[in-house]
Amino acid sequence: xxxxxxxxxxxxxxxxxxxxxVVASVVILILKKIKPDQDFSELSKRVKSWWVLVTxxxxxxxxxxxxxxxxxxxxxxxxLKEYFSIIPTRRADRRVLFWAYLSIPLQYYWVxxxxxxxxxxxxxxxxxxxLPMRMVLIGETRNFLQAAGTxxxxxxxxxxxxxxxxxxxxxxxxDGFPAGGPGLVLFLVFLTQFNDVAQYIWGKLLGKTxxxxxxxxxxxxxxxxxxxxxxxxxxxxxxxxxxPLSLPLSVAAGLLISVAGFIGDVTISALKRDLxxxxxxxxxxxxxxxxxxxxxxxxxxxxxxxFIYYLHY
Amino acid sequence: xxxxxxxxxxxxFVRLTVLVVxxxxxxxxxxxxxxxxxxxxxxxxxxxxTMVLMTLLPLRLLPQVQPVAAMDYFLRNRVLAWFxxxxxxxxxxxxxxxxxxxxxxxxxxxxxxxxxxxxFFPEGSRGEPEKLSEFKSGIARLAGRFPHIPVxxxxxxxxxxxxxxxxxxxxxxFCDVFIGDALYGGGDKRxxxxxxxxxxxxxxxxxxxxxxx
Numbered sequence: 241x242x243x244x245x246x247x248x249x250x251x252x253x254x255x256x257x258x259x260x261x262v263v264a265s266v267v268i269l270i271l272k273k274i275k276p277d278q279d280f281s282e283l284s285k286r287v288k289s290w291w292v293l294v295t296x297x298x299x300x301x302x303x304x305x306x307x308x309x310x311x312x313x314x315x316x317x318x319x320l321k322e323y324f325s326i327i328p329t330r331r332a333d334r335r336v337l338f339w340a341y342l343s344i345p346l347q348y349y350w351v352x353x354x355x356x357x358x359x360x361x362x363x364x365x366x367x368x369x370x371l372p373m374r375m376v377l378i379g380e381t382r383n384f385l386q387a388a389g390t391x392x393x394x395x396x397x398x399x400x401x402x403x404x405x406x407x408x409x410x411x412x413x414x415d416g417f418p419a420g421g422p423g424l425v426l427f428l429v430f431l432t433q434f435n436d437v438a439q440y441i442w443g444k445l446l447g448k449t450x451x452x453x454x455x456x457x458x459x460x461x462x463x464x465x466x467x468x469x470x471x472x473x474x475x476x477x478x479x480x481x482x483x484p485l486s487l488p489l490s491v492a493a494g495l496l497i498s499v500a501g502f503i504g505d506v507t508i509s510a511l512k513r514d515l516x517x518x519x520x521x522x523x524x525x526x527x528x529x530x531x532x533x534x535x536x537x538x539x540x541x542x543x544x545x546x547f548i549y550y551l552h553y
Numbered sequence: 554x555x556x557x558x559x560x561x562x563x564x565x566f567v568r569l570t571v572l573v574v575x576x577x578x579x580x581x582x583x584x585x586x587x588x589x590x591x592x593x594x595x596x597x598x599x600x601x602x603t604m605v606l607m608t609l610l611p612l613r614l615l616p617q618v619q620p621v622a623a624m625d626y627f628l629r630n631r632v633l634a635w636f637x638x639x640x641x642x643x644x645x646x647x648x649x650x651x652x653x654x655x656x657x658x659x660x661x662x663x664x665x666x667x668x669x670x671x672x673f674f675p676e677g678s679r680g681e682p683e684k685l686s687e688f689k690s691g692i693a694r695l696a697g698r699f700p701h702i703p704v705x706x707x708x709x710x711x712x713x714x715x716x717x718x719x720x721x722x723x724x725x726x727f728c729d730v731f732i733g734d735a736l737y738g739g740g741d742k743r744x745x746x747x748x749x750x751x752x753x754x755x756x757x758x759x760x761x762x763x764x765x766x
Contacts, residue, residue: 317725318576321576321725321726321727322576322727324725324726325576325711325726325727326727329714329765330766331682331714331765331766334714334717334720334722334724335722335724337724338722338724341724341725
């Protein structure tokens with residue numbers, strides 16, 4: 241097992257992250273004292289799940305690379321399980337679902353092997369072709385298309401997309417870019433989560449015009465714009481520490497993450513609205529379970545990964 | 554030794570399986586009994602039902618908890634019987650009356666008198682996945698005999714998908730566990746059965762459970 245040596249910039253950024261979390265927790269405490277009539281439970285739950293995530297993340301990174309990969313695989317598993325539990329599945333497809341779950345260890349194994357070619361086609365090509373074949377062998381044709389479609393969408397969102405975070409982790413450090421893969425992961429995950437909160441807070445403060453009231457009534461134009469600007473500003477600040485990106489490209493990365501994060505968020509909202517479930521789980525406190533924590537990441541992870549991969553690898 | 558094995562089985566193996574591989578969505582956990590004697594009543598679709606119910610209670614209660622299970626099924630060979638009796642810790646009962654005046658629930662009476670918490674599946678058998686069959690009235694007799702002991706209805710959903718009857722392959726799904734208000738026997742048996750049925754129906758209404766086809 242290759243243990244990740246924490247370089248100084250990464251250590252510094254992690255320390256900064258903990259500082260932000262402490263500040264956020266204190267601010268929420270003060271807000272609760274000053275405005276006892278307002279409800280901050282949403283925000284405080286989010287910060288609590290951040291504490292959990294960041295601590296697990298630090299531990300996983302400090303122990304070894306493979307522990308971190310296992311951690312991301314576990315997230316994929318929990319999210320996929322939540323998804324399979326809330327969508328209508330067919331009784332005939334029990335074994336097909338089992339194969340779908342099995343794709344998780346395989347997909348993360350390709351990552352651990354740094355086998356990029358397999359990593360990038362395994363779910364979109366092989367699983368895409370295999371699962372319907374397995375369904376045909378079972379022989380139930382009623383709702384075949386719906387089942388094949390929903391299973392594959394889940395695999396793409398929750399296994400393929402999320403595994404891009406893991407592949408970021410195994411990208412090597414380079415000259416003038418000592419933080420390497422862990423730096424990129426920290427940059428992506430932190431900005432994605434920060435963007436969620438920033439959009440939420442800007443929306444609460446200034447939000448009026450709703451963008452997509454049918455899908456997500458809480459999303460406002462001011463929230464989106466405020467979030468995009470704050471996240472991009474933070475991206476510019478963090479990029480020299482954690483990424484090899486130049487100034488203009490770090491602006492582009494900030495815009496990419498903040499806009500994609502918004503889209504990922506509302507995509508999962510649309511799914512839940514379609515199914516008639518508000519909270520899809522209760523493992524982490526906050527508004528829902530794992531699916532709600534990784535919603536933005538399903539869009540930001542593959543997009544940021546290919547952005548970096550194209551430019552620097 | 555077997556007590557230690559039983560503890561390890563439930564504390565490590567069952568908890569990991571139930572909490573990580575399956576995952577529970579528990580509502581109204583506060584309605585669970587804090588000590589024995591008590592009766593937990595649940596619908597039955599899977600062998601996992603017992604495991605989930607055992608996980609709901611704190612480990613310190615483990616020595617007191619006994620799932621009531623069919624003798625003819627679980628004691629059919631020696632290995633299974635050892636596992637069922639010593640590790641799972643079932644309270645075996647006969648599903649059919651053998652003779653006149655011979656009450657199959659006699660062992661349950663004794664267990665409750667000893668302060669045990671019983672896990673009871675009034676459907677009698679696991680049945681079709683994710684479907685509720687009719688409750689048998691044994692539970693009303695049990696409750697009627699101990700009117701001060703709470704009978705807690707628990708609705709389980711999702712386990713029939715994970716491990717239905719006749720399947721050996723476990724497929725992970727989140728499991729919903731809804732706990733209802735305790736009922737007490739002592740009055741009319743038919744009224745008790747109706748109240749129990751109504752309690753389960755009310756719990757089913759809380760969830761969003763499309764039929765599984």
